[in-house]
Amino acid sequence: MGIEFGYMSLVRVKSVLLMAGVTFALVLFAQLFELQDFKSLSSLFSAGKIEVGQDSFIYHNSSRNSTYHSVLDAANVNVADLVSTDTEVSDEIVSRVSNDKGDSEPENIKKFGDTLDDDLDPEDEFPSNDFLEFNNNTKVLGVIEDNSLKQENPPEFELQVSNYTSDRDFSPKNDIVMGPGASPPSNLQFFSTSPENLETNSRNGVNSSAPSTSTMGKDAEDMLTKNESPKILDLSNLVNDSSVSIPATKERVKEPKRMVVPISKMNDMLLSSYASYKAVKPRWSLAVDQELRNVKSMIENAATKEKDSHFDVSLYRNFSAFERSYELMEQVLKVYVYAEGERPIFHQPPLKGIYASEGWFMKQLKSNKRFLTKNLNKAHLFYLPFSSRELEIALYVPNSHSRKNLIQRLSDYVNTVKTKYDSWNRTDGADHFLVACHDWAPAETWNIMANCIRSLCNSDIKEGFRFGKDASLPETYVRSPQNPLRQLGGKAFSQRRILAFFAGSMHGYLRPILLNYWENKDPDMKIFGPLRKAKGEMTYAQYMKSSKYCICAKGYEVNSPRVVEAIFYECVPVIISDNFVPPFFETLNWESFAVFVLEKDIPNLKNILLSISKTRYRLMQQRVKRVQQHFLWHSRPMKYDVFNMILHSIWHNRVFRT
Structure with missing residues (x-):
């Protein structure tokens, strides 16, 4: 009897402990759903980022935008997989849910920014997060440019961060953080925004009281909570003073004047180039x-055309030179496409998502x-058919912070x-x-393809x-390859009715x-x-369709699919991204249909937009609708569409480099 009683007591103890454990787990689970601060939640899972959605967890990584928690149990997904940033793990999660190996996802998985009714915004530049992560203690060194076109060193560098995450292999002792094997280009200058350097800058004649176009330090972070202007560098007074000494690291280095390029x-x-x-x-x-020399002469001597029944020449x-150049491209241009290269890195880029421009163009x-021509001697241009996105998916080792193997693969191909x-x-x-539309393409191709014409989304x-x-490549977010329009x-x-x-x-x-x-500061x-x-709330697409101005703010890199999306939804783009060269820049007069706001002028954003008269806005919106034809993908290319405009940019640069 005593043994039996002891056994029953032990069973009761186990039951109590089990119930306590279940209760604790439920409480913790409920608390997770109540968390509103994404940074607090992400700190619980340092390997990845999990956001709390309305009904489910949404996991972000460099390959997939999100996978809904509601399908994870059915797919037998391990929690360790959920918090992994490994591209292959993420792909495996999706493959467990569906056997579809094609480009489209199963209907029961709605990826963030890719729902059937286009209700969410694009999540752009995810892969860059693996190289540059921001947290509450982030401190950034500004990068200011001169107008030099000659750069001797590859610009494969990252912005300075003061506190690195545990998996980062950069040393916090260095004042400048760069990519593997790279040195800062000779025409770049880095500015530290630490308090002591701000004081030094003040003594050297640099105004530290106004917002800068490219720097953010502790004061800028404080601004986020205090609603104050950041006390960071204003570089406008450097334009006429080339003798200013500014500390690049701990030593003072005298550099020529540098400036953000509006x-x-x-x-x-462009003209001077x-x-x-x-x-x-x-x-x-x-x-x-000789054919190209003749073409160049014909374009330069094109008859002036001030009006056109089918185009707004403004x-x-x-317009006269563009129309003539486009006609000659159709009549003369021949392109040779190399057959070498293994798939999918070569010859098989994605046709869906934010990197789809490189896929649709290649196809x-x-x-x-x-x-096309198969005769090498008749080709004016030679196409290197690789996908910068597939290069990252296939070869990048998550958390390695190294692109050496990606660069080596491209080098082998060129050889x-x-x-x-x-x-x-x-x-x-x-x-x-x-x-190439991936964020890393500029650094990956800098040395290997130095002389090539590079059509890049990250046109920085x-x-x-x-x-x-x-050439600046439009970043087009294709949600449906079957119906891109x-x-x-x-x-x-x-x-x-919405201002912005x-x-x-x-x-x-x-x-x-x-x-x-x-945010929540002004109803307009x-x-x-x-x-x-959310039920009853406007979707992302509906907001864009109903707004006068659509803000295209840079993310980790200068480019964003929002620029083309604004045009797609006939909303006037407001580009806030210093040093970003907009698409088809050699052809289009962007200031006729878009607004450019310097980063430092964000506090004055509403006043800038209100200063545009109703007549001017109406004209700009009409021009957005007219320029829209140059940014649309069709199942088969149409005259003057985005395919032909991308090719024309490349053709134009080839002609004027002869």
Whole structure:
């Protein structure tokens, strides 16, 4: 009897302990759902980022935007998988839910920013988060540029962060953090925003009282909670003073003047690039060289056309030259596409998501009989058909913070081309081009493809974008490869009741500043963080369709799919991203249909928009609708659409580099 009683007591104790454990787990689970601070929650899972949605956990990583918690149990997903940033693990989670190995996802998985009714905003630049993470103690060194087009060192660097996460392999002792094997380019200057350096800057004549276009330090972080202007560097007074000494590290280094490049300066740089650029002289001549010289002369001497029944000529820098150049491209241009390279890195880019531009361009070029040639001697351009996105998925080792193996793969590919063909060696690659939308593409291609025409989504002057050689590639968010024009258009200008709209995750240093000034501060300014779907609430697409101005604020990098999305929904883009070169810059007059606001002017954002008259706004919105044709993908290319405009940018730069 005593043994039996003891046994029953033990069973009761186990039951009590089990119930206590279950209760604790339920309490913890409930608390997780009550957490509103995403940073607090993400700190519980240092390997990944989990946000609390309305009904489920949404996990973010560099490969997939999100996977809903409601399908995880059915897929037999381990908790360790949930908090992993490993691309392969994330893909495996999705593959367990569906056997579909194609491009489309099963209907029971709605990825963040990819729902059937397009109700959520695009989550752009995820992979950059693995190289640059911001937390409550983040301190950024500004990067200020001069107008030099010649850069000797690859700009593979990262911004300074004062406290690194535990898995980061950078040393916090260094004042400048760069990518593997890189050194800072000679024409870059880094500014520290620590209090002691701010004091030193003040003694050296640098005004530290106004917001800067590219720096954010402790005072900027305090601003986010105190609603004050950041006490960081104003570099405007450096323009006329080349003798200012500013500490780049702990030592004072005298550097020439540096400045953030506004859109007006970019216009000057583009024009000067044509006059200053020296073409690579071919090692031997071909008939195509003379053809290009003839084409250049015909474009330069195109008859002036001040009006056109089908175009608004004010949308273009020089409509007459553009129209003639486009006609000649259709008549003359021949492109050779290399067959070498293993899939999917080569020849199989994505047709869906924020990197879809490189996929759609490749697909449509390779099926275009008008432009393709198999004769190397007749080709004016040579296409290197790789996918920067697939390169990252296939080769990047999560948390390694190294792109060496990615760069090596591209180097091996170029060496194969050099060995097998004379085409590269004739011009050292100057008549070759690439189309890449991933954030890392500028650094990955900087040395290997130095002479090539690079069509890049991340068209950032501070990352080595060169006017007259490189082209700015539109970042187009394709939600449905079967119907890329789904939900095209928006309300008429008279029905757009919202002054300005933005919604998105807090990528980078700029968006928190934007929200600090404008989130819930003004009924005319609909500025949000991540927009969650809720019954009775407007969706992301509906906000864009109903707003006069759509804010396109940079994330980790200067580019964002919001620029093209604004045009897609016929909303006037407001671009807040210093040193960003907008798409088709050599052709389009962006200031005729878009607004450019310097980062430092975020506090004055509403006043800037209200200063635009109703007549001017109406004209700009009409021009957005007219320029829209240049940013649309069609199942088959149409005249003047985004495929042809991308090719024209590359063709244009090839012609004017002869």
